[in-house]
Amino acid sequence: MGVLLWLLMVLTSCCEGQFILQVGFYRNTCPEAESIVHGVVRDAVASDPNMAAALLRLHFHDCFVEGCDASILIDVSSQPEKLAFAHQGLRGFEVIQRAKAQLEASCPALVSCADILALAARDAIALTNGPTYQVPTGRRDGFVSNFSLADEMPQVTDSIQILKAKFLNKGLTHKDLVLLSAAHTIGTTACFFMTKRLYNFFPGGVGSDPAINPNFLPRLKARCPQNGDVNARLAIDEGSGTEFDKHILKNIREGFAVLESDARLNDDIFTKSVMDSYFSPLNPIFGPSFEADFVESIVKMGQIGVKTGFLGEVRRVCSRFNS
Numbered sequence: 001m002g003v004l005l006w007l008l009m010v011l012t013s014c015c016e017g018q019f020i021l022q023v024g025f026y027r028n029t030c031p032e033a034e035s036i037v038h039g040v041v042r043d044a045v046a047s048d049p050n051m052a053a054a055l056l057r058l059h060f061h062d063c064f065v066e067g068c069d070a071s072i073l074i075d076v077s078s079q080p081e082k083l084a085f086a087h088q089g090l091r092g093f094e095v096i097q098r099a100k101a102q103l104e105a106s107c108p109a110l111v112s113c114a115d116i117l118a119l120a121a122r123d124a125i126a127l128t129n130g131p132t133y134q135v136p137t138g139r140r141d142g143f144v145s146n147f148s149l150a151d152e153m154p155q156v157t158d159s160i161q162i163l164k165a166k167f168l169n170k171g172l173t174h175k176d177l178v179l180l181s182a183a184h185t186i187g188t189t190a191c192f193f194m195t196k197r198l199y200n201f202f203p204g205g206v207g208s209d210p211a212i213n214p215n216f217l218p219r220l221k222a223r224c225p226q227n228g229d230v231n232a233r234l235a236i237d238e239g240s241g242t243e244f245d246k247h248i249l250k251n252i253r254e255g256f257a258v259l260e261s262d263a264r265l266n267d268d269i270f271t272k273s274v275m276d277s278y279f280s281p282l283n284p285i286f287g288p289s290f291e292a293d294f295v296e297s298i299v300k301m302g303q304i305g306v307k308t309g310f311l312g313e314v315r316r317v318c319s320r321f322n323s
Helices: 002-014 033-047 051-063 093-106 114-129 146-152 160-169 176-184 195-199 218-224 247-253 260-267 269-277 290-301
Strands: 187-189 234-235
Touching: 033 051, 033 093, 051 093, 051 114, 051 176, 051 269, 093 114, 093 146, 093 187, 114 290, 160 176, 160 260, 176 247, 176 269, 176 290, 247 260, 260 269, 269 290
Parallel strands: none
Antiparallel strands: 187 234
16 A cells, blocks of 8 residues: 555656646746747748638637647648648648747657647737737647548538537537637638628529628629639628627628628527627626637637647657657
C-alpha cells in the first residue's frame, strides 16, 4: 500500500495539470507561448485582414470533427480530414505552422498544435476589435485524421432543426448556435455557397430563398450572377464585414443574412429569441452582453472532445503525426 501511495503521489506531482485544461497552462514551461502565437497572428492579419476570419473558422472546423485536437491540420494520411467537402475553402494552415516553428525553437515539444489553433482564434477576434478573453490550454494533438469523420460538420444548406441537432450532439445549445454563427461577423464567402439560395432554392431548381429581404436580393444577385464566377467573394456581414460585433445578428433578423444557415436562425422561436435579446430596449445596459456570451460559447466550443495527458501527443510539425 505504501509503494502504491508513493507511486500515485509521484504521478500526480509530475503530471499535475496534464488532465484538465487551465488558463496559463504553459506559464512555467513555456512562458512566451501565448505572446509568440499572438505575434505571428498579428503579422498575418496585418498582411491579410481576411486571415482573422480564416483562423477563427479553422478552430471551429477542427473542434467539430474529433474534438479540438488539430486533426484538421494533418495532410500526410491517405485521406486527411482537411480534404472533406465540408472543409473546402479552409486556409490559414501556414500561419499555425509558422507559430509552431517558432514555438519549437523556443520550447521544443511542449505546445500542442491544438492549443495554437485555440490561441490563434482568440487573437484573431481581438485583432478585429472583438472581445479579449483567456483561453484554457493543455490540449494534446490527436492521432486520427480522416475525411469521412467530417460528416457531422454544419452545412450552409442545413435546416434549423439539423443545425440544432448537430450542435446538441457536440454538447452545444441553441444559444451557442446563435453566438458561434455570429462569428460570421468577420470574413467573406464565395458565390459558390450562394448559388442554391439565389437561384435553385425550391425543389426543381427554381426561385430564391424567400427569407432574403427584397431590397437585398438584387444586390446579392449582382455580386453573384447566375453562371458567374463561383469563386467571387462577398462579405458575410453586409456593412460590417471587418469588425467583430453583433451587427450580423441585426442583419439576420432583418433578412440581410448572406449565408443560408445564418438566415435559418430566424426559423426557430428559441434561436430567434436569443438574437432578439441583444436588441431589446434594455440592452446593452440591463440586457445580456453579446461579447460576454460569445466568449462563453467559444471557450465552451474549444473544449469539445479535447485530448489531454496521455490521450494525445504534442506534434513537432502540425501537419503530420510524430513518428
